[in-house]
Amino acid sequence: MSEGLKKSTPAGCENPLASEEQQEKINEVRRLIGPLSDKLLLYCSDASISRYLRARNWNVKKATKMLKATLKWRLEYKPEEIRWDEVAHEAETGKIYRSNYVDKHRRTVLVMRPSCQNSKSIKGQIRYLVYCMENAILNLPPNQEQMVWLIDFHGFNLSNISIMVTRETAHVLQEHYPERLGIAILYNPPKFFEPFWMVAKPFLEPKTVNKVKFVYSGDPNSRKIMEDLFDMDLIESAFGGKDNTGFDINKYAERMREDDKRMPSFWTRGNLPDATPQPSMATASINSKISESDSDASDEKAEKSSSLQVVAKELSLEDNLSEFANCSKGNGDIN
Numbered sequence: 001m002s003e004g005l006k007k008s009t010p011a012g013c014e015n016p017l018a019s020e021e022q023q024e025k026i027n028e029v030r031r032l033i034g035p036l037s038d039k040l041l042l043y044c045s046d047a048s049i050s051r052y053l054r055a056r057n058w059n060v061k062k063a064t065k066m067l068k069a070t071l072k073w074r075l076e077y078k079p080e081e082i083r084w085d086e087v088a089h090e091a092e093t094g095k096i097y098r099s100n101y102v103d104k105h106r107r108t109v110l111v112m113r114p115s116c117q118n119s120k121s122i123k124g125q126i127r128y129l130v131y132c133m134e135n136a137i138l139n140l141p142p143n144q145e146q147m148v149w150l151i152d153f154h155g156f157n158l159s160n161i162s163i164m165v166t167r168e169t170a171h172v173l174q175e176h177y178p179e180r181l182g183i184a185i186l187y188n189p190p191k192f193f194e195p196f197w198m199v200a201k202p203f204l205e206p207k208t209v210n211k212v213k214f215v216y217s218g219d220p221n222s223r224k225i226m227e228d229l230f231d232m233d234l235i236e237s238a239f240g241g242k243d244n245t246g247f248d249i250n251k252y253a254e255r256m257r258e259d260d261k262r263m264p265s266f267w268t269r270g271n272l273p274d275a276t277p278q279p280s281m282a283t284a285s286i287n288s289k290i291s292e293s294d295s296d297a298s299d300e301k302a303e304k305s306s307s308l309q310v311v312a313k314e315l316s317l318e319d320n321l322s323e324f325a326n327c328s329k330g331n332g333d334i335n
Contacts, residue, residue, distance in 0.1 A: 025053055025060050032064045033071070039080070039267050040071050047145060055178035055205070070176045080267050082131045084256040090128035091256075093118045094247035098136055099150070100255075101234040107182050108136040108147040111236075115155035126168055133177055135259055138266055146182035148229070152238055153189045161196055170203035183229070184212045187239055 026049045036044060049067065056062035074080075091097065093116035099109040110132055119125055136147045173181070186193075201209055215222040217240055226232065226240055235241025 022050065022053070022058070025058060025063075026050060028060050029053065029064050029067065032060070033067060036071070040075065042267060043071070043074065051145065051179035055174075055207075066175065066178070073176055077130070079130045079134050080263060082127060082134065083260050084131075084253060087124070087128040087131045088253060088256075090119055090124055091252070092249055094249070094252075096129065096132050097247060097252055098132065098139065098255075099236075101231070103148050103182075103229045104231070105182070106141050106144055108139050110136055110147060110149050112149055112151045113155075114151070114153065114160050115157070117160055122162075122165055122168060125165055126172060129169060130172065133173070133180070134263075135256065137180070138259060138263060146180055148182055149184040150239060151184060151186050153187060153193070154238060156190055156193070158192065163199065166200050167203055170200065174203075174205060174208065181208060181211055185225070185229075185239075186212060186214050188217055189214060 023046075026046050029049050029052070030044060033044060044067070049063070052063040052067045052070075053060070056066060094111075094113060095116040095118065096110060096112050099111050101109060103109060117125075140147065189197075213225055215225055223240065226235070230239075230241070232241045234243060236243050236245070
């Protein structure tokens with residue numbers, strides 16, 4: 001049976017289907033996608049298609065549309081071709097990096113420090129994020145397809161909040177990396193983060209929201225969450241662990257350059273999905289297929305229109321955040 005098809009289904013999130021029915025839906029998506037070039041064919045493994053189906057509650061039509069959009073994006077954006085030297089300037093402060101440890105489920109851990117943002121370029125920030133996601137996936141062990149985000153809010157303040165970056169980040173992660181997040185640990189988020197979280201939530205799927213855990217130093221329940229997930233001897237002291245080694249950009253650059261050497265073989269190895277080899281599909285063909293699926297998606301458009309109205313209302317919280325900033329000037333720092 002294909003990787004990832006026997007995983008348990010969270011109650012209320014997805015339709016529990018027998019593995020045979022899952023495989024039928026996977027085969028149907030593959031049929032609807034049509035001929036693909038080698039890299040895209042490699043991307044469309046059973047496990048990958050299953051992630052798109054799970055993200056769309058096993059709705060073949062919606063999953064196919066979502067996957068086609070990702071294939072078009074990957075063909076044009078070429079995320080697997082991004083290399084360290086192209087994005088190294090974005091990484092200098094350690095705002096995002098892959099840790100040298102994994103959690104107890106052997107999942108890759110991405111450490112994120114939003115207060116260390118060193119760029120105003122949305123394009124640059126997203127490109128580095130994509131590089132980190134591709135690198136995290138490269139380092140996942142067999143039979144594991146999800147990762148952990150460990151987000152340190154030390155030093156985070158209102159100046160670190162960008163609605164545009166949040167929206168673009170949510171779009172890329174949800175639309176092109178579905179079901180890749182296992183759990184996100186928000187470590188010591190400040191009190192004013194709750195209004196910002198309310199802004200971000202409309203951009204996120206309910207399943208994604210449920211994977212977010214708020215963790216606070218000194219709280220016994222939070223400590224248990226961390227100990228259940230990690231070997232605390234390996235975790236940085238910033239997260240309550242025993243490792244006092246800080247982020248070293250030079251050592252990290254060496255790791256990333258070594259990973260870059262592995263990336264081409266990752267996308268050329270011979271473990272293509274269980275499907276008959278098919279002729280190459282040109283960009284125009286993919287665009288045509290995307291358009292065809294778009295014409296059948298009036299229900300999704302109505303749904304998205306409603307969501308955007310909600311988001312527009314929530315974005316008015318930017319004014320509220322400004323008020324928080326003014327209050328913090330008069331009442332001292334908000335911790």
